[in-house]
Amino acid sequence: MIDFSLSEEQKQLQDLSKEFTNNEIKPVAAEYDRKSEFAHEVIKKAWELGLMNVQIPEKFGGMGLSVLDDCIIGEELSVGCSGISTSMMSNMLAQGPLIVAANDAQNKKFLGQMVEECAFCAYAVTEPDAGSDVAGIKSTAQKVGNDYVLNGQKMWITNAAQAKWFFVLAYTDQNAGYKGMTGFVVPADLPGITIGKHEHKLGQRSSDTRGVTFDDVKLSAENRLGNEGDGWKIAMSAFDHSRPGVAAGAVGLARRAMEESIMYASERKTFGVPIAKHQAVSFMIADMAMNVDAARHLVYKSAWKTDKGERNTIEAAFAKAFAADTAMKVATDAVQVFGGYGYSAEYPVEKLMRDAKIFQIYEGTSQIQRVIIARELFRRQ
């Protein structure tokens, strides 16, 4: 049986997120972007309303909502500003490895903190010489007795300066390939951690992106997630939970670009008629609607599958690649619909186009999603 309707609770969640976006995010998004400033106040209000960290299990004080619920929220917030929603949703990316692999004591301590206060965490995997090629990381956690000494340099880490703790992937055995990688939860206030400068980015400027250096950081076995050698599996399975949410953010951005295009095309006149009456323009907008809807269906299916406890690797890759490519195309076409005004920061579509690009890069590029899809297809032969 297929049922495309949302539950009453999901509709309420959607309405709450929509209202929050209209009242709290849309009015300030351009200003935070202009100043490249982290939107602390906005995000604290969202946390108070229960729009953050929603997948933390009830057992650890969280709401225990589903991946699909998270996607519904993520789409709405991203309609307002995907820079602000990325700051919020990145918590989920870092929490994913704990939800997948941490023991109760670790979850109580590190996830519990996110329930008690509006706090942030960060997923620290990428390095200067290794992004797509995760196995190329150089960070090491050398075992000394029962403890570990962490060394390495991470790059492009969202929420780095805000984080109370990091999920860090490092080699405990460099001779064992990806099976030599181990995941750690690392409190941000440990000696030996240096947070880098704020990166000035093309888009999503209000999100905080920096490098993080670990220099002889002492960790105990209590900081290790799962067993030695489990790191790769943990880091990758977290993506199955987080990618639908990232893709939902791309859908939200694309929907906003489409909505702005519809409003503008209805008002702007050329040759005596609204530009919506020119088929070249209205067809561009028809394509936007078709692709936004298709992207949302892929998002919902990938979320639904993981919520059922099934492996969603290929569906999450479909959703992430298609929604990211859709966001870029729709935002670019929206600038076209606006003509010269679309190129000006006075109108929202210029920011949407800048913000859209990163969806094709972070959490696995659009090319890497296709690598995953192809691998999954051929693995099934």
Ligand SMILES: Cc1cc2nc3c(=O)[nH]c(=O)nc-3n(C[C@H](O)[C@H](O)[C@H](O)COP(=O)(O)OP(=O)(O)OC[C@H]3O[C@@H](n4cnc5c(N)ncnc54)[C@H](O)[C@@H]3O)c2cc1C
């Ligand atoms: C704003 C921002 C926020 C980020 N947040 C985080 C974060 O919170 N945590 C984190 O760990 N990382 C984060 N990242 C890093 C991000 O995930 C990486 O930038 C991304 O995975 C790509 O890696 P790279 O930049 O090293 O590019 P590369 O891996 O060097 O790729 C360069 C180009 O080559 C292509 N390419 C590479 N390999 C292949 C292949 N096998 N087949 C086809 N094409 C290929 C890529 O698609 C890309 O187009 C963030 C990055 C940015 C810019």
